[in-house]
Amino acid sequence: MTTEGHIKQTIQKDKQHQSLYNDPLYVVENINEDVVVVDGCSPCAIVLTRVESTGIHIQDSSQSSHCESIASCYGIACDNVGCILVSDWGSHRIHQIDMDGKFIQFILTQQHGIQSPLGLSIDNKSQLWLCNNDGKEVNNLQVQIMNSD
Structure with missing residues (x-):
């Protein structure tokens, strides 16, 4: 949205005009300017959407095989090397996923x-x-976040 509240872009369908998301809950942008969405809470999918500057959708991927191991997504963040971190409330862990969704x-x-x-x-x-x-706390944690290379 602009500062006036006008929507600048909507990402909703793929090139085949199929819906990309069922229940989009959380969204971040990674260093490649990919839109990363947690779709659904339980079970969830992590959907990476690559969009050209013109707003044309060019690629998406959903890692459903991995996401089956995510009990319930409640947070998402991207680090400075493009990795995606997902908080998994149900399994009591933080998943690290590379910028391609692996x-x-x-x-x-x-x-x-x-x-x-x-x-x-x-x-x-x-x-x-x-x-x-x-x-019932907020923690500041120092963790080793591995690059996927």
Whole structure:
């Protein structure tokens, strides 16, 4: 939207005019200017949508095989190398996915004290901020976020 409240662009359908999303909940943009959407809460899909500057949709991918292991998405963030972090409230872990939608690793789990993670953010120092629901707290965590190369 513009500062006047006018919609500048809508991403809704693919090249075949099929709906891209069933229940879009969370959205971020990565370093490639891809639109990354959590579609649905449980089960969820992570949909990466590449859009040209003209607004024409050029590619999307949904990693349904990986997303079946995500019990319930409640937060999403992108780091400075293009990786996507997804908080998984139901499985008590943070998933790291590369900029093409492929699973890399779990960066935090219950073994790290993560209980029902909700919102997350990565600040300009590449530190992870996480809302940990069961602890009723916000944590600033230093984690090793691996590049997918």
